[in-house]
Amino acid sequence: MKKSLLTLLGVAAMSTTALAADVKPALVYGTGGKFDKSFNEAAFNGAEKFKKETGIAYRDFEPTGDTQGEQAIRNFASRGFNPVIAVSFAWTSAIEKVAAEFPDTKFVIVDAVVDKPNVRSVVYKEEEGSFLVGTLAGLASKTGKVGFVGGMDIPLIRKFECGYEQGARSVKSDIEVFQNMTGTTGAAWNDPVRGGELTKNQIDQGADVIYAAAGATGLGVLQTAADNKKLSIGVDSNQNHLHPGSVLTSMVKRVDLAVYNGFSDVKADKFTAGVLALGVKEDGVAAAVDENNKALITPEMQAALDKAKEGIIAGTVKVHDYTTDNACPK
Structure with missing residues (x-):
């Protein structure tokens, strides 16, 4: 019985580790710099909150031009990062393309709508x-x-x-x-x-x-x-x-929530695609x-x-x- 219990605990520990390994978050900012004290920094703060609460590290990238954004999104997806969050309407076309190429990866885009089964679009009023x-x-x-x-x-x-x-x-x-x-x-x-x-x-x-x-x-x-x-x-x-x-x-504008919730929902296996429109009421x-x-x-x-x-x-x-x-x- 003791051996059986130890075996079960071992399997549970392995399952928890495997689940955590499935969450490999990545964040691509809009142009303007991570520490703009505004839009991008709000996204950064959401990612930092997730990291502090869970101990799970994330990777991020600061594009200086439009082509770099698409390259970063594709690079993160190809390396198994999940979810990949793109913070800017500028990455709309990139998310449309890359989300189709990586149907098993979850994506979040902020300030734009992309109609794909693995994409959550977060827009604000x-x-x-x-x-x-x-x-x-x-x-x-x-x-x-x-x-x-x-x-x-x-x-x-x-x-x-x-x-x-x-x-x-x-x-x-x-x-x-x-x-x-x-x-x-x-x-x-x-x-x-x-x-x-x-x-x-x-x-x-x-x-x-x-x-x-x-x-x-x-x-x-x-x-x-x-x-x-x-x-x-x-x-x-x-x-x-x-x-x-x-x-x-x-x-x-709670961009931090879009990032924090995106990371957290994938971790908890609660990710949903579709459009989230957040205004005063929300x-x-x-x-x-x-x-x-x-x-x-x-x-x-x-x-x-x-x-x-x-x-x-x-x-x-x-x-x-x-x-x-x-x-x-x-």
């Missing part, structure tokens, strides 16, 4: 989170003029801007909103100098709150706003701590309030924020999604 921070911007502005600096000029970033504009107009109907996009290539995500220049131009026109949705380029937006004693709004990660007292809030997007910005948020602003959030969850506040018709209501 950025318009909802941007509406919330736009509400705060509209109430915080003393000039009646606010700004937006986007990264790459694509419908996804226009979606941020449109939600922001709707939020600002919901509390101040005649507010003026300036907007600029940094560029039309992947380099637009990693140009803080240009981000600063665009911000200064908007400030010179009277903007006193500027929202950055531009990856590492946004660091230049936040810095320039702080230097000119204006308010800024961070994005993706909570950036309130970067310039306490100057960053009004951050539109937090805690996928939010306006960050913490010790770094609470002095900037007046009771009136907090009440307006709470009301907007409740309205979105209840369905009484409907935020237009720019990507449905490539237009923003005025």
Whole structure:
């Protein structure tokens, strides 16, 4: 009996080891760098949380161009990594191709939809989170003029801007909103100098709150706003701590959850393919309030924020999604 029990324990231990060996996570970032303090860094934080909790290491790669992204995704899949998570709409075509080549590998793509039986597509209702921070911007502005600096000029970033504009107009109907996009290539995500220049131009026109949705380029937006004693709004990660007292809030987009849950679900054999759309109701997007910005948020602003959030969850506040018709209501 003792021998039999030892044998069973040995088999159980081997089974656990085999299961753990099946989880060999990999992560491919978007261009702009792992430590952009924004989108990519949120993904990194999700992977680190998984590693800390499970003790399972992961591999990651920082592409500097579009071709490197596809090469990295294919390389990870061919070497038996599972799951492989691609953090950027830029890797849509790569995931479509590689997922078909490796049907037994699980893939996750963030910010795009790929219809494959082994792919989970995680998208966000950025318009909802941007509406919330736009509400705060509209109430915080003393000039009646606010700004937006986007990264790459694509419908996804226009979606941020449109939600922001709707939020600002919901509390101040005649507010003026300036907007600029940094560029039309992947380099637009990693140009803080240009981000600063665009911000200064908007400030010179009277903007006193500027929202950055531009990856590492946004660091230049936040810095320039702080230097000119204006308010800024961070994005993706909570950036309130970067310039306490100057960053009004951050539109937090839980990219970390997409990565953490992707790794964890494969480990637990609970992975499901299909589309996950995360908005305010799902805690996928939010306006960050913490010790770094609470002095900037007046009771009136907090009440307006709470009301907007409740309205979105209840369905009484409907935020237009720019990507449905490539237009923003005025």
